[in-house]
Structure formats: C-alpha cells, structure tokens
Amino acid sequence: MQRWKINLFVLMGGSFLVMAGMTMIMPFLSLYLQQDLGLSNEHEIGVWAGVIFAANFVTSFLFQPLWGKLSDKYGRKMMLLRSGFGMSIVMLLMGFASAPWHLLVLRMLNGVISGFMPAAVSLVSATTPKERMGFAMGTLQSGGTAGAILGPFMGGLLADNFGFRPIFYITGTLLFLASLLSWVLVHEKFDRAEAAMQPQVSVLKGFRDLMVIRQLPVLLTVTFLIQFAMLSPMPLIPLFVQKLHGTTDDLAFYAGFVGSVTGLSNMICAPLLGKLSDRIGAMRILLVSLAGAAVMLIPQAFAGSVGQLLIYRFMLGCFMGGLIPTVNALVRRYTPDGMESRAFGFNSSALSLGNMMGPVMGGALSGWIGIEGLFILSGALLFLTCIWATKALRVRQAAK
Template identity: 30%
Template sequence: MAMFSLLRRYPALRWLWLIQLVSMAAMEMSGPFWTLHLQQHSGLRGTALSLFSALVYAGPVITAMLCTPLWGKLGDKTGHRWMLLRALAALVLTQAWLAICTDPFWIAAIRLLQGAIAGFIAASQAYGSGITQKAQRQPLMAALQVATAAGSVLGPLAGGLLYGQLGLAAVNWLAAALCLLCIPAAWFCLPDIRPPARSLTSVHEPQQPQTAWQWRDSALPGLLAGIVLIQSAKTLPQSYFALYVSEVLHQDTRFTGLAYGLTAAGLCLAAPLWADAFARWNQAQIRQRLVLLCLASATLMLVQSLWLTPLVFLTCRLLWGVLLGALLPVFYSLISAGSPHSAQGLALALGNSAAKAGALAGTAAGALMMLLIPLHALFYAVAAAYLLTAVCLLYLPVVQISDEEQQHLHFS
C-alpha cells in the first residue's frame, strides 16, 4: 500500500506517525469520563452537570476552530516543526493542570485554553505536507488518520483501566507524561523544514477568477449540510455515554473504555475498504449508499438501546464504527471532486468547519437531552437523528458531478 511505502521512504514521517499516535492516545484517555468525573467529584447534578459537560466537551472544539488557523498561519512563517513542539508543550501543561484541578469552573476554563493553544493535528498535517510531494499527500493524510484512529482506540482502553483504579487525576498525569516524552522525539527526530521563500513568479501570478464556483446549481451547500447532520448524529451521545453505561447498563469504566474504543477501531479498520468500494460506484449509487448507511446506523442505535447482552452492545459499537468509516470521508471526497482546483482549499476548509459545527451541535443537543429525556431512552434520540439524516440526504444535492469525474474520486 502507498501509505506503508511512504512511511518506509521518509524516516521523519515514521517518527511523526508515532508521535501523533502517542499524543492522540494520551488526549483520548480522559475523553469518555469527564461527565462521570464532574458528577462524582464535583457534586454537579441536573442543569449544572449538563452545562459543565457541554463546556468540557464543546468548549475546546470552539476555541480550536477559532485559533487553529492563527497557529497555521504562524507555522507558515516560522516552520511547522515549531508548531508541533508548541502544541505538545501546551498539551503537557494543560493536562498537568487538569490533574491537580477539581473545581468545575477551572476544569472548563482549562479545557477551553487547551483547545485554543494546542492544535497538534493541523500542525502535524502541515509538517508532513512540507516534506512530501503533492502526489504523496493522500497516503500521508491516510497515515496520519490511522495514527489518530489508533490513538482513539488505545487511549480510552488505557484510560478506562486507570480511571477505575486511581481516578481521573492519574489519567491526566499519564497523559501529560506521554506528551512530554514526545517533545524530545520531535526535537531530535523531526528535521526543521523552513517554509520556502515566495518567488517573484508567484507574487505577480494573476489570480484566477472564482466565478466558476457558483453556489447556485452546486452540490457544495448540500454537502456541507450533510456533514453537519452526520457529525451531529455521531457526537450526540458523547455527553452522556459514560453516565449511560454506568447508571443504565451498570457496567464499570473498563467497559466504558472498551465500548468507546471499539467504535474508533471499526472506523480505522473499515475506512480503506469503504474507499475502494465508493470509488467503483456512480453518483446515484453514492447517494443510495449514504442513505442506507444512515438507516443502518439508526438500526444499530435501536439494537444497542435494547441492551440484550454486553456482547451485543459491544458488537453494535464496533459495527457503528465500521459505518462511520464511510460517511465523512465520502463527503470530503465529493467536495474535492466537485470544486475547481483554484477553490480546493476554501471548499475543504468549509467542509472542516461544517464538521466542527456538527460536532458542536451534537454535543450541545446531547447535553440538553439529558434534561429532557430519561437516561435509558437517550439512544433512541440518536436513532431518530440518523433517520432524519437519511431523509434529508434523499433531497439534499449531495452529488452533482459527471460520470467522467467520478473515476477521479479518492476516498482516503
């Protein structure tokens, strides 16, 4: 596979892949347990618990969405290796601060700060792009995505084991230590790649007109709306998942970490297979498959809500991850294929913004539903969200490219 040949060719990319794996695993260790921690150690209940859960989960997404472009612009001037080191140092400091903090106001504030000053994934992608050729960007992004997904599997598993024995403070201390170990690895093993000076040709190059990229009769608005919908449904249960496992299923934190990680494992394993499949389908088949994937996700949420056996619940979590491995990459690929070359950056940036907006909407809706719906029935709401998404995809203009362009689609 191109991904493995790329890692073999560039030693720096192997180190970058390993650093991203370790740092992302460290950050995911505490992910499933914040609401449970706030309830057990801060005495929060009802509205207060919902509010602080939303701040802890959604706050870093908001601040990252606002601040990451600023760090990226600075990295273009100073070199993205320095942004990697800065982001790792920020993760060390904020995780250590969270380890010694018990006040819910400070926990929420630190999480907001963490989102604003970290931005490791964007820096990693930019650094990798600086040492590879344009033709190698797809396997590069695939490799970094696999590292992130693998970290999302390993982190909750380790976090669940440690949280059950020593609590969340120990989890945050370990996360800080792992990020600290990544700093010397990045310092000594990643060469400093300086941004190239802008040539006179690029300075005087005439700007291409953007009139060809019309919103009317374009699939882009539908694609962005589709991303918001699927990301909202995906993140809807995040605010209450740990509470659901603890109070409804009566399982311990190790089970929570396993269930949380299995979804990421399914996504990681299935994404390359979905890529090959979607590359063979025409635009009508793509819309049909997207709708079927949403219906299948709704079915899994309904089966999961029945709590037949622990094995059935965990199987549903794994299969849901398999389905998630298809949805978002397909939308990004359609955005790329349906936009002119001169607007690729803007189009994909809009796609990423839509994904963050969907994640925020889902997290906020999940926190609100904790007040309105009994805890044991909350996953029925997730099933309803996927049914709504399936209906919307029947009417949204999510595909509008020629069959000739279809052969150039890449889903990585």
C-alpha cells in the same frame, strides 16, 4: 523508506499519543469534579462538566483558521510543534486545578492552542504524492482512532490505581513525547522566503477566497453534518446499554465496549478504504460510506440486546473509516498549493462545531424522542447528506 512515509508513520504515532492523552480523562470528568474539585450537587456537576467539555471546542472552532493561515506562512511543522508542546504544558497545569473554573479556563486555553491533528493532516497532505493521498489520510486517521479507543481504558486503569490528577501529568508527558518525536523525525520542505512573498490576507479574506472554489463549501458542510449526526447520540449510549443489559456489576465494561468497538472497526477500515479510494476515487468512497453509516445507525434504535448493538456499532465504524479521511483527501485535491493549511484549518473548525453542537442538540432532543429517535434522526440526516453531497459535488465537478 521514502520521506513522505517516514512523516506519515511518525505522525500516525504522534496522533495516537495525542488522542490517547486527550481522551484519558474526559470520560471521567464528572468524577474528577466530584472527587477532586469538591462539587457535590449532581446538577451542578452536570452543568460544569458540560461547559468544561464544550469550552475546548468553542475556542478551537474560533482559532483553527488563524493557525491554518500562520501554517501557510511559517510552515506546518512549526504549527505542529507549537500545538504539541503548548498542549503538554496546559495538560500538566490541569492536574494542579483546585476549582472548576480553573479547569474551564485551561480547557479554553487548550482549545486556543490546539491543532496537532489538523497540522499533522496538513503536513502529510503537503508531503504525500497525490495518488497516495487516500491511503495516507486513512493511515493517519487510524492512529488517532486507536489512541481515542485505548485512552479511556488506560485512563480507567490509572484512575483506579493512582487517582485522577496523575492522569493529567501522564497526558502532558505523552503530548510532550509526541511533539519531541515530530521535532526530531518529521521533515518538511518549506521555503519561508517564498511563502513570505505571497500576498498576506486576513482570515476572513482567506475564507472568502477558498469558498470561491465550488467544492470546498460542500466539503466543509459535509464535515459538520458527519460530526453532528455521529455525536448527537453519543452521550446517551451508556444509558441505552443499561436499558438493554440491566444494572449489573459488568455494566461499565459493556458500556465501554460498545463505545470503543466503533473506533476499533474504524481503525481497521480507514487505511483499507483510503487505499481503495486511491484506486476508484475518494468521492465514491465518501458517498458509499455516508449511505452505509446511515444504514447502520437506524437499526441501533431497534436493537434488542447488547450483542445486536455491538454488531451494528462495529459495522458503523467500518463505514466511518471512509468519512473524514476521504473528506480530507478531497479538501487537499481541490485546494490550491500554498493554501492547504488554511483549508484544513477551516475544515477543523467545521469538525469542532459538529463536535460541540451534536451532543448539545442530541441531549436537548432526547427528552422528546429518546435515544432510539436520535439514532433514527442521525441516520436520516446522513442519508440526506449523502443525497445532497452527491448532487452538489457532481454539479460543482461539472461546473469546474
């Protein structure tokens, strides 16, 4: 097997383990605060859960560009291992937390040292032939998505049988295994001597240098808008399922099913759309996927049953498979050699900002427009993003 394919499939497996580990406990964070860390007031639990959840994205947003810069200087594999082994230690420590602020500090630290996925994207992009970039980005995305789907299910099973604290120990072990596999099996041709000869610039100067490239500001903005629109309704979907289905014994199952079906179709379609983008162009796939995701978001506001909602969510995931992977492929296309990791670091910061602000703004707006209004608003935002990206990218393509 060609070296780039070995790297791709090993890192796809590593992405699965990382995302499975990272999502095992997050759906049950409020229960962990209540049952293991001694909180009893419902409002207090909600505040702590929101702050702890957001803390990881805040520090990740701030530090990803720095790791991207160091990756271009010292190699992507080193940054991959730094993040993987570092997060495995932090996750183990979370299992020993005895107060909410312990968990908050560790989540902030986790965001500081995180970066396995951006480093994996950067390493794959640097070792994959450009004509196969779409397929590689889609395949890598499918591994992470599969982990995000199965993580909560595995976490639920483990929590029922062993409690919440062992989940952190298992998560740390999964992260350690992913890092170990990458250490042994992933190879990168990186000339440190040549990289050291390149002029060293600050993170801010590197950002300005990249933003001169006409397409990159557009792509970073698109990444933020995609995550913002997709995540703004997410915290309220279980309540919407309850409204459609009623309060029954199997409510948790249906809520989990609705939450995971999007990831299932995303996992299936991401490699297929990536391969198609290699044939007809990543920009076309991105624009069609933006429009398709917008179309599938709006009908969810008018779903009359859980079955209808499942269909719309499944179709939404099909189009989601053509969003972030194609953005990554386009970022690589327009980024000069030697600056890929830095560009992906800034793109990861844009993604983290969308992950952080989407649920916060969605929760704030839900009191006025409800989750139905959030679906419509998110769909409209993606429509506008599609129209703007079509004009902006084509204008910049012509200008180049």
